[in-house]
Amino acid sequence: MSNVASRxxxxxxxxxxxxxxxxxxxxxxxxxxxxxxxxADPVMLVLVIYSFSISVNTVATGAVTEASNLSVGIVDEDGSALSRQIAESLKLPTFQPPVQITASDIDPMMDKGKLLFVVEIPPNFEADVRAQRKTGVQVNVDATAVAQAGNGASYLRTAIANEIRRFISGKDDSTAAPVNLVVRAAFNPNLKTAWFSAMTQVINQITMLTVILTGAALIREREQGTVEHLLVMPIVAPEIMVAKMIANGLVILVAATLSLQFVVHWWIGAPINGSLLLFIAGAAIYALVVAALGIMLGTLATTMGQFGLLAIPVLMVTQLLSGSSTPMESMPVWLQYTVQTVSPTPHFVSFAQAVLFRGADITLVWRELAAMAVIGAVYYAVAQARFRRVIFGG
Incomplete structure (x- = not known):
């Protein structure tokens, strides 16, 4: 006994x-x-893998708003050169090759969903156009596909008008205008919605999953009682917080990087114009900031159910007012300043879009990085105070 005591x-x-x-x-x-x-949590791992792979691809390719590959039927009751010229002008990728049908086939084929548009060209159409008599072309639209129907009808009307104008002028090109307006789309020449939606979805998933993983890790330890084991160890509250923030942020950062490279760039085909390393650096700062938010929410809830009910409205408001879904300029000015002051998400969205879409370098995005760091410091201070009071009772 004495030996034990002496040791x-x-x-x-x-x-x-x-x-x-x-x-x-x-x-x-x-x-x-x-x-x-x-x-050791397979459900959470499956959620992360699904969110950065299948979910990104589904959102990007499943909600396409531009008109493409539209099915068109032609009821040609004129049989003239002009009517054939109109039919030949409807080409891929906007329109499928037109299908010649009769007037009696219009309702059955549109009821079955085989045709989205049907163009009816009346008899003597070319003769009326040549004589400058009043005539018309009827376009039947299946409006159950609202986005495609609205955009497609506009494209179809423009294509028909251009062919009639060419026919009247007798030239391949439309009549000369005093001003030649040329529009060039930068960074997304084909205006593909999938490119924008895929990257936006990755940005949203970083926000959502970092908050969920960090807050769930804290709630899980409180529910299982393992947090008491940490209280008897020679560690302090900031060490526990920083470890949770870094570990969960690292998992999300790796998943987001792989998603950008393999899902967004290779699978969907969206180009990454900027530096991937710069984006990873900015995403790392942002992940730590929203991880602090997750810990703060975890200290306000005592069960996973309460944490879910608390996190859902916070995440919804954060993402809806981030500028990723709707432009910041469409919001009231006072709301823009408020959101940019209390939330890091608008700054990260602006940073990510500038780097990934426009190829911006550090000299153009350092303000967004600094804003995220400042807001993150405030989040961390509040979260640490809550963590000390709730977990350590101090």
Whole structure:
């Protein structure tokens, strides 16, 4: 007994304040613990993989607003050169090759969904056009596909008008105008919605999953009682917080990078114009900021159900007012200033779009990075105060 006591006494005497190296070691070991906890949760892993792969592709390609590959039927009751010229002008990729049908086939084929548009050219159409008599072309539209029907009808009307104008002028080109207006679309020449939607979805998933993973990790430890094990260890509250923020942010950052490269760039075909390393650096800052938000929400809830009910409205408001779905300029001025002051998401959306779409460098986006860092410092201070009070009771 005396030997045991004599050996225990020096250990107590060796107790000393933790150094910076000790803090780093504690954070490292806590990060490893958090990564093992994430690996042991297959449901969460499946959610992360699905959100950055199938979900990104589905949102990008499943909600296409531009008109393409539209099915068109032609009821040609004139049989003239002009009517054939109109039919030949409807080409891919906007329109499928037109199908010649009769007037009696219009309702059955549109009821079955085989045709989105039907163009009816009346008898003596070319003769009326040559004689400058009043005539018309009827376009039947299946408006159940609202986006395609609206845009497609506009394209169809423009194509028919251009062919009639060419026919009247007797030239291949339309009549000369005093001003030649040329529109060139930068960064997305074909105006593909999928390119924009895919990158926007990756940005939204970073926000949502970082908050969910970080907050869920804290709630799970409180529900399972493992947080009490941490209280008896020689660690401090900031070490636990930083470890959770880094571990969960690292998982999301790796998933987002792989999603950009393999899903957005290779699968969907969207180009990445800027530096991927610069985006990763900015995304790392943002992930730490929203991880602090997740911990703060985790300290306000005691169960996973409460955390979910609390996180849903916060995430919805954050994403809807971030500028990713609707332009910031469409919001009231006071709301723009408010959102940009209290939320890091508008700054990250602006940063990500500038880097990924326009190829911006650090000299153009440093303000967004600085704004995220400042807001993140405030989030971290509030989250740490809540964490100390709720977990450590101090």
């Amino acid at each position: 225990a006494t020096p250990k107590l005497a060796e107790s000393r304040p933790l150094t910076f190296v000790d803090h780093v070691k504690n954070v490292y070991h806590l990060i490893i613990k958090e990564l093992r906890s994430i690996r």
